[in-house]
Ligand SMILES: NC(=O)C1=CN([C@@H]2O[C@H](COP(=O)(O)OP(=O)(O)OC[C@H]3O[C@@H](n4cnc5c(N)ncnc54)[C@H](O)[C@@H]3O)[C@@H](O)[C@H]2O)C=CC1
């Protein structure tokens with residue numbers, strides 16, 4: 001996409017870790033005429049970002065980074081969004097769109113609107129990532145063929161939403177819109193609770209007695225190995241996700257624990273039919289994901305940075 005066709009002439013990225021850095025690299029590759037500026041509160045991160053070229057310019061102050069921007073994307077942990085957005089007050093062009101990439105949307109959209117009243121806001125969530133974080137972790141192809149969910153809120157103008165959607169398409173994503181509260185429930189099922197399960201099972205394994213633990217490490221393969229990858233995800237980011245998407249996560253956890261109890265009962269009472277029926281149903285869900293081309297068809301499948309899933313009703317998760 002050339003600068004003429006790109007929806008924005010100048011994009012500023014605040015938070016130059018995995019997601020912010022990947023956006024910077026992707027814009028530079030896919031929209032070569034677009035100016036990218038970046039800023040991070042950590043001076044070491046700014047230095048790495050400059051060395052890796054995550055943005056054309058990485059000034060020392062946030063004011064310089066956003067001064068001329070048409071689009072500012074907040075790429076910080078979800079509970080830092082409000083503080084960062086507040087620092088932008090009075091520093092943006094009046095029509096500059098403020099967007100973000102937070103993994104949950106209701107709390108983030110409310111927080112940004114609270115501190116930037118009157119500013120156009122278009123919240124979004126690229127459902128793409130890895131267990132790695134920081135300015136060395138980003139790569140330009142992260143969003144290729146992955147979902148980006150745009151969640152318009154009260155402060156969103158439909159024309160601005162279209163421009164942000166065109167932006168994400170321009171760096172390779174497939175875009176969908178969703179109401180913020182629906183997004184948070186869908187992502188609680190497909191991403192947030194699965195991460196909690198991974199954190200739990202890996203913690204349980206590591207609490208086992210010494211001899212068993214060494215065997216866990218030695219024989220870790222398949223399912224458990226996948227869990228260890230997920231459970232290596234950034235603690236700050238995930239602490240913030242669970243605290244910010246509290247209600248949806250607790251709702252899904254309640255259902256999950258009821259379903260777990262049902263399976264526990266089937267095992268206790270030797271109810272093979274109940275177990276078989278459950279496993280046959282979940283196998284079908286996996287098959288429908290593959291048929292939708294949401295998994296192994298992806299070019300970088302197997303590199304360990306994949307996400308992507310579809311709920312039975314066709315909605316996307318990770
Ligand atoms: N990691 C993943 O797989 C995905 C993460 N997200 C969302 O993207 C956002 C960023 O996540 P990552 O890039 O993975 O995190 P990261 O830890 O790699 O990068 C976050 C960056 O924000 C900076 N930062 C923190 N507080 C700041 C502040 N007050 N002002 C300026 N910079 C600040 C940090 O120094 C760090 O460089 C989060 O909201 C997360 O929920 C969305 C999709 C996938």
Ligand SMILES: O=C(O)C(=O)Cc1ccc(O)cc1
Pocket residue numbers: 102103126127128129130131191230305306307318
């Ligand atoms: O690494 C994985 O498997 C992920 O699930 C990455 C991820 C983490 C958080 C998101 O909001 C979206 C994607």
